[in-house]
Amino acid sequence: LSDGLNRLRVGLIGIGGVGRLHLEAYRRSAAVEVVALCDADPKRVAEAAATCGAATYTDHQSMLAAESLDIVCILTPPASRLRIVADVASAGVAILIEKPMATTRADAEEMRRLCDDAGVTLGYGASYRHLPALKHAHDLIVTGAIGDVILLREDFIGGRGPASRTALPPWHYPAGGIGGTGMGLVDHGVHLIDAFAWLAGSPVAWASGRGNRSGDALETEYAVLGLANGATGHLIYEDGTWPTQLPGEGQFSWGASWDQDGYHPGGMWQAHPGSIHVHGTRGALRIFHYAHALYLTDAEGTRQIALEGDPAPDHFRAQIDAFAAELMDNMSPTIGADAGIAALTVLEAIYASAGRNVAIEA
Ligand SMILES: NC(=O)c1ccc[n+]([C@@H]2O[C@H](COP(=O)([O-])OP(=O)(O)OC[C@H]3O[C@@H](n4cnc5c(N)ncnc54)[C@H](O)[C@@H]3O)[C@@H](O)[C@H]2O)c1
Numbered sequence: 437l438s439d440g441l442n443r444l445r446v447g448l449i450g451i452g453g454v455g456r457l458h459l460e461a462y463r464r465s466a467a468v469e470v471v472a473l474c475d476a477d478p479k480r481v482a483e484a485a486a487t488c489g490a491a492t493y494t495d496h497q498s499m500l501a502a503e504s505l506d507i508v509c510i511l512t513p514p515a516s517r518l519r520i521v522a523d524v525a526s527a528g529v530a531i532l533i534e535k536p537m538a539t540t541r542a543d544a545e546e547m548r549r550l551c552d553d554a555g556v557t558l559g560y561g562a563s564y565r566h567l568p569a570l571k572h573a574h575d576l577i578v579t580g581a582i583g584d585v586i587l588l589r590e591d592f593i594g595g596r597g598p599a600s601r602t603a604l605p606p607w608h609y610p611a612g613g614i615g616g617t618g619m620g621l622v623d624h625g626v627h628l629i630d631a632f633a634w635l636a637g638s639p640v641a642w643a644s645g646r647g648n649r650s651g652d653a654l655e656t657e658y659a660v661l662g663l664a665n666g667a668t669g670h671l672i673y674e675d676g677t678w679p680t681q682l683p684g685e686g687q688f689s690w691g692a693s694w695d696q697d698g699y700h701p702g703g704m705w706q707a708h709p710g711s712i713h714v715h716g717t718r719g720a721l722r723i724f725h726y727a728h729a730l731y732l733t734d735a736e737g738t739r740q741i742a743l744e745g746d747p748a749p750d751h752f753r754a755q756i757d758a759f760a761a762e763l764m765d766n767m768s769p770t771i772g773a774d775a776g777i778a779a780l781t782v783l784e785a786i787y788a789s790a791g792r793n794v795a796i797e798a
Contacts, residue, residue: 444760447472447505447529449496449520450512451484453699454534457692458509459484461752467760468507474499496520500527507532507760513608514539521547525554532559532759536626536783537776539613544780548773559759559769560776564627565634566754567691568745569730573714573723574635576741581732583718585636585665590628590712591672592619594679595696601654601676602696614783615650619696620673621657622647622783628671628712629661629779635714638665639778643785644793645671659786662793681708691747693726702726702747 446468448455455475462470474493475481485492493499500508500523508524510517510533517538524531531551537560538544551558564570577585595601601617609615614622633639645659654676661669675696686707693700693709700706709727714720719734728747731740745754762769785794 443467443469444506444763445469445471445504446507446509446756447474447499447503448509448511449474449499450510450516450534451475451477451480452511455511456484457749458511458752458756459488461749462756463488464750464753465757465760467757467764472499472503472505497523500524500529505529506763507756509756510534515606515608515610518543518547521558522550525550525556525558528554528556530557530559530759530763532561532756533776534561535563535630535776536614536622536780537773538780539609541777541780541784544773544777548777551773557763557769558773559762560771560773561755562627562630562634562771562775562779563751563755564631564725565771566751566758567725567728567748568743568751569723569725569728570631570635570712571745572730572741572743573712573721576721576732577635577637577714577716581718582714582716582720582734585638585667585714585716587668587670587715588632588636588713589670590625590710591670592624592695592710593672593674593677594681594708595675595677597678598676600696603648603650603654606650609650611649611651613650614647614787615652616648616657617654617673617675617696618694619675620648621645621659621671621786624694625657625659625671625673626779626783628669629659629782630775631712632661632669633663633778635712636663636665636667636669638663638667640664640669640782640796642793642795643782644789645786646790647783647787649787661782679708687711687724687727687729689724689726690728691726692749 642662657673712723722731
């Protein structure tokens with residue numbers, strides 16, 4: 437294992453928008469070193485390698501044959517990943533995979549089977565759980581600061597009319613399957629489906645709502661999630677209308693973030709930064725997950741809670757460090773294939789529900 441400094445040797449497959457962020461964040465890791473980069477686009481991989489000196493490849497099989505790796509991060513579009521997982525598992529290398537794990541629950545289960553059969557560890561990139569504002573919110577909930585969680589909600593509603601809806605391409609989500617926009621249920625809401633169950637400490641028991649299919653006309657997406665403990669989670673996504681935020685509303689964002697206009701580096705005022713609301717029997721939390729701020733309201737009033745750790749994209753460093761530490765200790769990953777499969781199971785239930793409540797098989 438590892439280099440002379442005991443850092444695990446990492447290869448990245450897929451150096452697009454998120455791949456470049458993983459690369460940037462991993463520079464601050466004491467646990468891993470990126471030694472190989474692979475992207476089907478030779479220009480992209482060469483540009484990224486120029487900043488770090490890693491070896492470059494345009495197909496993952498050549499990378500696996502030439503390099504001795506401890507971890508491969510799969511950062512390509514969801515539709516491309518099953519074949520890559522099969523090849524990396526055959527090579528016996530641990531995998532950290534981006535969200536959503538696959539475009540169907542069946543493919544994600546096949547990934548888990550391939551890795552189990554090969555004795556390979558498969559970690560799932562539920563990166564929101566590594567954002568300091570969410571981590572601290574989770575700690576507060578566990579210590580009873582807001583009592584029993586009864587309601588969780590998040591939405592993204594805005595844009596500049598119907599023309600601002602942009603569908604993710606079919607090479608990310610094949611036509612006819614789950615799909616939609618970058619700030620919709622599948623590509624963004626999948627984080628919240630995972631985070632709601634984690635924050636409330638209870639799995640999703642039923643789901644209802646509707647999501648866009650790849651290739652179809654885009655409409656408003658929504659979901660109501662029934663957690664096993666009786667709490668409900670609420671998601672609404674629409675980026676083809678106009679925002680209702682008023683001038684003066686907003687938050688200074690310390691962290692990098694995404695919205696329908698793309699990636700923002702942080703260190704700027706944001707008129708409507710993403711936030712998650714968690715309501716309990718004794719208080720409520722407002723979590724600005726990328727803006728890196730957390731507020732608690734209870735009978736004593738509203739106060740800001742100080743956060744430890746650095747904002748996005750440092751959560752990708754925290755994520756790989758946690759995964760690397762578990763690998764070094766021969767532990768199963770805290771966030772493994774089961775979490776990725778659970779999120780896809782809920783997504784498929786939302787799609788299947790057509791507005792009815794659909795029970796989730798555990
Ligand atoms: N965790 C997060 O917060 C977060 C944020 C953004 C994106 N993502 C996820 O990351 C994934 C990638 O998103 P993106 O925005 O970087 O996409 P992108 O289209 O910008 O980049 C994908 C890259 O993969 C490469 N690629 C495709 N197939 C390949 C193959 N078979 N072998 C090698 N390279 C291949 C492409 O050339 C491209 O450079 C998506 O699943 C997305 O949901 C996660």
